[in-house]
Amino acid sequence: MPSTTYPQAAIDKMLAAIQFDTQGLVPAIAQQRGSGEVLMMAWMDRNAVVETMRTGRVCYWSRSRQAAWRKGDTSGHIQELVELRVDCDGDTLLVEVEQAGVACHTGRHNYFFLGIRDGELTEIAPIEVDMASIGKD
Amino acid sequence: MPSTTYPQAAIDKMLAAIQFDTQGLVPAIAQQRGSGEVLMMAWMDRNAVVETMRTGRVCYWSRSRQAAWRKGDTSGHIQELVELRVDCDGDTLLVEVEQAGVACHTGRHNYFFLGIRDGELTEIAPIEVDMASIGKD
Secondary structure, rough: OOOOOOOOOHHHHHHHHOOOOOOEEEEEEEEOOOOOOOHHHHEEEEHHHHHHHHEEEEEEEEEEOOOOOOOOOOOOOOOEEEEEEEEOOOOOEEEEEEEEEOOOOHHHOOOOOOOEEEEEEOOOOOOOOOOHOOOOO | OOOOOOOOHHHHHHHHHHOOOOOOOEEEEEEEEEOEEEEEEEEEHHHHHHHHHHHHEOOOEOOOOOOOOOOOOOOOOOEEEEEEEEEOOOOEEEEEEEOOOOOOOOOOOOOEEEEEEEOEEEEEOOOOOOOOHHOOO
């Protein structure tokens, strides 16, 4: 399935609906199409929203690197855009994606692999990919 | 199915893994068990994490009201805790829940009901409940 792209007029309408925070960022939840798996939450700035909608490749703003982050550029584990939605008060995005490979830089399929088991914080998902061999991103 | 509660020792381990932001908050994504529907994203402070894990009723911190927010106290649309997970760098929570009624104060089942259709920002989910009749929360 080809990734979804949006015309500039639609991008402008989405931007107008988003309430960016005081740092110019909005949280974006990436969810796998079909399975509904929540892959990750990261942040988008205005430019990341525009790039994501214009190109169909999901982009974020890396707060740790303070840089634009086109997911998968290093690892090849890209996210193709299926649909971008915004919530009722405009302060959170839901990004429906088609994830290539794994979402997490630890090699797990999603970021949320820490849960309580037998009273201990435990890794509950397997490492699927040795990310050291392909480069993190 | 009864909601999940955690003993104090497990709560302490979860708290130690969470990186609260400079305002003492962490984003929490609520996902419906089974369907995988992403219902909402809201914020938890330390006390909301404790209350959620101790009681099995999902609680947040309302930034707009600057008050503790036990989801559903007004509307009856409570969230029962199934599992609380934290992501790899500790700065986002995934809360698997059993949602009673609807999650959104607009009466829609989830918050993310605005998407682009025919180039326009469009409400893509129906209003299921007249919230005016039961009280928002």
